Amino acid sequence: MSYRVGVPQGLLFYDYYPLWKEFLNNLGAEVVLSSKTNKKILDSGVSACVDEACLPVKVFHGHVKDLKDKVDYLFIPRLVSVKKKEFICPKFLGLPEMVKNSIEDLPPIIDVEINLRNSKLNLAKAVINAGKYFTSNMFKVYSAYNDALNHYKRYQNLISKGVIPIEAITMYNSFFNTNNKVTKSEATIMVIGHPYNIYDEHISMNLINKLKSKNVKIITPEMVDVKKANYYSSKLPKRMFWSFGRKIVGSAFAVMEEKKVNGMIYVSSFGCGLDSILIDLVQRKAEQRKIPFTLLTIDEHTGEAGINTRLEAFLDMIKWRLKNEDYFSTHG
Numbered sequence: 001m002s003y004r005v006g007v008p009q010g011l012l013f014y015d016y017y018p019l020w021k022e023f024l025n026n027l028g029a030e031v032v033l034s035s036k037t038n039k040k041i042l043d044s045g046v047s048a049c050v051d052e053a054c055l056p057v058k059v060f061h062g063h064v065k066d067l068k069d070k071v072d073y074l075f076i077p078r079l080v081s082v083k084k085k086e087f088i089c090p091k092f093l094g095l096p097e098m099v100k101n102s103i104e105d106l107p108p109i110i111d112v113e114i115n116l117r118n119s120k121l122n123l124a125k126a127v128i129n130a131g132k133y134f135t136s137n138m139f140k141v142y143s144a145y146n147d148a149l150n151h152y153k154r155y156q157n158l159i160s161k162g163v164i165p166i167e168a169i170t171m172y173n174s175f176f177n178t179n180n181k182v183t184k185s186e187a188t189i190m191v192i193g194h195p196y197n198i199y200d201e202h203i204s205m206n207l208i209n210k211l212k213s214k215n216v217k218i219i220t221p222e223m224v225d226v227k228k229a230n231y232y233s234s235k236l237p238k239r240m241f242w243s244f245g246r247k248i249v250g251s252a253f254a255v256m257e258e259k260k261v262n263g264m265i266y267v268s269s270f271g272c273g274l275d276s277i278l279i280d281l282v283q284r285k286a287e288q289r290k291i292p293f294t295l296l297t298i299d300e301h302t303g304e305a306g307i308n309t310r311l312e313a314f315l316d317m318i319k320w321r322l323k324n325e326d327y328f329s330t331h332g
């Protein structure tokens with residue numbers, strides 16, 4: 001019997017979906033995605049979730065509600081740590097409980113724990129525990145995972161070539177066909193923040209497509225070489241033990257130090273504690289390197305018109321700066 005497994009298009013979807021999809025498919029499951037984020041999903045997530053949660057977590061609840069009556073299982077792994085000696089935001093640790101407590105009549109949740117803080121070997125445990133929902137043949141589970149990992153490497157390879165994750169997700173089976181090349185771009189801008197903020201078209205108010213339509217070349221943290229990002233984040237006076245922080249700060253520092261961008265746009269959710277530190281670090285570096293920086297803070301009440309106005313003013317300023325002068329204050 002083939003089970004239908006629901007994967008919500010929120011939070012770490014943009015980081016891991018190709019890996020999860022291939023793994024579940026290899027075990028004979030049919031993967032069902034929630035719809036792309038839209039107003040209905042946002043509103044139903046906001047009404048289901050506790051007020052104190054950040055926007056991406058609320059949106060995630062909306063995705064779960066969108067899926068819950070269509071599937072046999074929901075796939076919501078409990079992510080504690082994805083790298084040795086590091087953590088991710090505590091919201092991910094409690095996500096399965098949060099969802100169970102906020103939404104009624106859910107199908108069973110596949111909530112295997114992924115905790116690599118002490119050892120990578122724990123990953124094998126998580127893979128086995130997830131595989132047990134579909135088969136008792138552990139050889140089949142391992143081979144399903146190894147095959148999925150190969151697909152996932154192709155996906156990461158596409159992104160490192162400058163393909164936006166959502167495009168890479170649809171094309172990762174034909175990985176030489178990249179279509180993200182902007183011919184003769186007028187400026188290069190780094191769009192920085194958590195993947196679920198910058199790649200979700202509804203949350204970011206279509207920021208990436210808006211920039212592309214203005215002939216801007218885009219760099220995101222996922223496109224920066226991991227070794228470089230690690231190198232630059234290791235130069236911070238204190239070790240960054242948040243995986244998101246290491247990637248965001250390290251990749252931002254790398255592109256600024258290597259003079260690869262003309263401007264930085266940080267997309268953040270209102271109330272994100274982690275971002276309050278990361279934004280400050282990135283903004284200070286931008287000021288030091290005289291690189292224009294702007295922050296877009298988004299919550300469920302943010303209006304698109306205001307974002308558009310700020311974006312246009314920011315782009316005009318960068319283009320004017322590139323045309324007229326190499327150096328002037330990033331703050332007017």
Ligand code: SF4
Pocket residue numbers: 054055056057089090091092194244269271272273274275
């Ligand atoms: S890192 Fe920030 S935006 Fe992401 S889940 Fe945690 S609080 Fe929310």
